[in-house]
Amino acid sequence: MDAVSPPPVTSPPSTRPHPRLGERVLTAVSRDPLTAPNRRRNDAVLTVAVAALALLLGLVVKDGRDPDALAWLLLGGAVVPLAWRREHPGLVLALVLLCVAPYHAMDNTHAAPLPASLIALYTLAATARPRVTLLVGLGVIGLTLTVMFGVGADEGLEALRTSGWIFAVLVFGVDVRVYRRYVASVVRRAEHAERTREEEAARRVAEERLRIARDLHDLLAHSITLIGVQTSVASHVLTVDPDRLDRAAIAKALDDIAETCRTARGELRTTLEVLRADGPDWDGPLPDLAALPDLVRAAEARLTLRTGDGPLPSAVQAAAYRIVQESLTNAVRHGGPGTGISVTVLDRGGELTVTVTDDGDGDGGGAGPVTTAADGAGYGIIGMRERARSVGGTLSAGPRDGGGFEVAAVLPLRQSEVSA
Template sequence: MQPQTPTPPPPAKRPRLGERVLTAVSRDPLAATHRFRNDALLATAIGVLSVVLALTVQEGRRPDALGWALLGGSIVPLAWRRSRPIPVLLAVVVCVIPYHAADNNHLAPLHGSLLALYTVAATARPLHTFLIGTAVIGTAVTVMFRVDAHQGLEALRTSGWILAVLVFGADVRIYRRYIASVVSRAERAERTREEEAARRVAEERLRIARDLHDLLAHSITLIGVQTSVASHVLTVDPGRLDRAAIAKALDEIADTCRTARGELRTTLEVLRADGPDAAGPLPDLTALPGLVRAAQADLDVRTEQAHIPPAVEAAAYRIVQESLTNSVRHGGPGVRIRVAVEAADGHLRVTVTDDGTAPGATEGSGYGIVGMRERARSVGGTLAAGPRDGGGFEVAAALPLKQQSEALA
C-alpha cells in the first residue's frame, strides 16, 4: 500500500475588490506602505493623461514650451502629496494659475489639481479644508474671468466639482478617524483584559505562596519540635532510655508528615483544577482541635451555631495555624499557648496568645504576620499582632460573618 500524500491546505481566500477598497480608504495615509512609490506611479499616470488631453481636446490652445513646463510643474509634486499635502497643493496652484492665465488647454491639469485638493481635504482639519477650498475656488474663478467671460462662467459652473472633491475628502477623513477610534477602543479593551489576566495571575501566585507558607511552615516547625524532644530523650540519660516518649515523638512526627502530605495534595489538586475559579476543599473550624492539640495548646471555641462562610473558616484556620507556628518557633520551651474562637457581633473573633518566655520571642523575620493580615483582608476582616504588656505575643483577628462579596463591597 502506497502512503497517501497529505492534502495541501486550501489557498487563502482573496478579499473582494470592495473589501480591498475599504481597507485602502480606512488606512492612515501616512502609515501606508510604499506610499512614495505608489504616489509617484499615480503622478506618472496623471501626467500621461494630462499630456493626452492637452494634445487631443480642444479646450483652449495647445500648450507652448512654458505651458508644458507649468503643466509638468503641477504634476511632479503629486509624488509627495501624502507626506506634504499643503505644500504640494500650493505648488500645484502656483503652476496652474499662470497656465490657465495663458489660456492653455484648461482640461489637462484638472485631474492633478483635484487630486491635490482631495489629499488636503482627507488629511487636514475641516477649518483648513474650508479656507483652502474657498481660496482655490475664488482664485480659479477670478483667473478664468480675466481670461474670458465665457471661461469664467464655465469655471463657476465647474466649481461644484471642487466642492464635491472637498466634501468627499472630508468624509474620508471622518471615516478614517472613526475606524481609528474603533481600533483604539478595541486595543484598550485588549490591554484591559491583559491587565486583568495579569492581576489574576499575581493574586493566584500570592494565594499559592500563602498556602504553601502556612502549610509547610507549620508542619516543619512541629516536626522540628518533636525531633528535638526525641533527641533530648536520647541524649540526656542514655542509660534510662524512655522508649515510650521516643515512640510518642516519632508517632507525632509521622502524623504531622501524613497531615502535611494530605494538605499539600489538596493544594495541588486545587491548582491543577480547570478554570481560575476552581474550588477545592477548604480547612474549617472542625480541624482546629487536632491542629491545636498537635501544638499542645489550649482551645476555646464558642461559635453558638453561627453560620460561618467557608472562606471565613479557612481564613480563621490559617491564622490559627500560622500563629501556633510562630508561638512554637519563637516562644521557647514550655511556652503556653491559648486559642480562642468566638462568634459575636457579626464577626468571628480569633485570638491566639502565648507567654513568650524565650529571648526574642516576639521577633520574626518571615512573612507570617504579613500573610495573616492578607488572609484577614481577603474576607474583609482585620488583624492585629504584637507583644503583650505582661510578656508574650498576641494575634487578634476580626473576620466578618457576611459573605465575602458583601464584606468587600
C-alpha cells in the same frame, strides 16, 4: 535492495481566503496616509500616471488653445509636486495652484491640469482639519472663478457650473479623513480592551500565585515546625537518660510526626489539585473551624471556640484557620521551651475574633523574629494580614506587656462587609 526514500513533506495549503477587491480598497482607504506602506513608490507611480493623463488631455481635448512650451512647463510644474503630496499637502496644493492659475489664464486646454488639481485638493481635505479644508475650498473656487472670468464670460460661467466638482472632491476627502479617524479610534479601543484583558489576566494570575504561596507557606511552615519540635522531643528522650528509655514517649513523638506528615501530605495534595484543575474558579476544599481542635491539640495549646448556630462564611473560616495555624507555628518556633499557648475564637454576631497568645520568653527568637517578619524579613505576619484583608478584616500582632506575643484578628461575617 535500495532503500525507498520517504515522500517529501509538504506544508498544507493556506486556508486563509484571499481578500476581495472591495476589502483591499477599504483597507487602503482606512490607512493613515503618512504611515501607509510603500507610500513614496505609490505616489511616484501616481505622479507618472497623472503626467501621462495630462499629456493625453492636452493633446486630445480642444477646450482652449493648444499648449505651447510655457504651458507644458506649467503643466509639468503642477504634476511633479504630487510625488510629495502626503508629506506636505498644503505646500503641494500651493505649488499646483501657482502653476495652474497662469496656465488657465493663458486659456490653454483647461482639462489637462484638472487631475493634478483635484488630487492635490483631495489630499489636503483628507489630511487637514475640516475648517481648513472649507477655507481652502472657498479660496480655490474664488481663484478659479476670478481667473476664468478674466479669460472670458463663457469660460467663467463654465467654471461656475463645474465648481461643484471641487466641492465634491473636498467633501469626499473630509469623509475619508473622518472614516480613517473612526477606524483608528476603533483600533485604539480594541487595543485598550486587549491590554485591559491582559492586565486583568495577569492580576488574576498574580493573586492566584499569592494565594497558593500563602497556602504552601502556612502548610509547610506549620508542619515542618511541628515535626522539628516532635523530633526534638524524641531526641531529648533518647539522649537524656539512655538507661531508662521512655519507649512510650518516643512512640508518641513518632506517632505525632507520622500524623503531622499525613496531614501535610493531604493538604499538599489539595493544593496541587488546585493547580492541576481545569476549571478556573475551582478552589478545592477549604480548611474550616471544625479542623481547629486537631490543629491546636497538635501544638499542645489551649482552645476556646464559641460560634453561633448559623453557618459561617467558608472564606472567613479558612482565613481564621490559617491565621491560627501560622500563629501556632510562630509560637512553637520562637516561644522557647515550655511555652503556653492559648487560642480563642469567638463569634460576636457581626464579626469573628481570633486571638492567639503565648507566654514564651523569646529566647529562641520569640517576639523578635516575629516582629522582624512584620518588618519585611519574613512572610508569616505579612501572610496573616493578607488573609485577614482578603475577607475585609484586620489583624494586629506584637509583643505583650507581660511577656510573650499576641496575634489578634477581627474578621467580619456579613457578606456586604467582606471584600473579595
